[in-house]
Amino acid sequence: MDRIVRAWVDGWVASRGAAPPVVRDWGYTVDVGLEQQVTRHVFGETNGGVEEAVVRKVADAVTAPNIWLKVFTEPSDVRSWLGEGWWTDPDPAYLMSVPLTLAEGPGPAAALPDGYRLRTWSRGGVVRAMITASDGSWAARGQIAPTGVTAVVDQIATSAAHRRRGLGRAVMRTLAEAAIHQGAETGVLAGTPDGRALYETLGWRVEAPLLSARYVGVGAS
Structure with a gap:
């Protein structure tokens, strides 16, 4: 799995006080403990390494609301892989890194x-x-x-x-x-388009696009 993704998971958990990540064969599961974000599944590969069949399998196994997916590849691709009941963030995001x-x-x-x-x-x-x-x-x-x-x-x-x-x-x-x-020695973050503009002036580079998806349930508005 991608080392930058693992670094981001470990740092995000420390930053937010979430539960230690559970390693899966496809990535990581993190219990967050919030009403609107109970748990997040983070896929461990980026870009071309992300497999449609794997994303579909994990997504199809989700039945409870407010479970999130974090997928590091083109958002338009991932949206077509998710079934009914998934809300996807319309705003792009980016996994970025920089030598400190x-x-x-x-x-x-x-x-x-x-x-x-x-x-x-x-x-x-x-x-x-x-x-x-x-x-x-x-x-x-x-x-x-x-x-x-x-x-x-x-x-x-x-x-x-x-x-x-x-x-x-x-x-x-x-x-x-x-x-x-x-x-x-290395900084990692997940940034918005506005943030990306600032970070790139400071030497940060994009490692992969990031799509966030939340399960809201079949029939939810």
């Missing part, structure tokens, strides 16, 4: 516009970064979960009122440096 290196020059806090404040903290090895505006309101955030030589970046977000000011870049740089200090 320490940035040169002043640190992220020094690069912030006037009035912004950067704070970081760690719990259970997961490092979180938050940027607030001059009035104390939330402006941007993110977290990273190092799991050995890889680290998964997760939940990167910037307030609509504070975009295009370099805040997302500052959060990413802060998290990368924290992971490097914990021994990580």
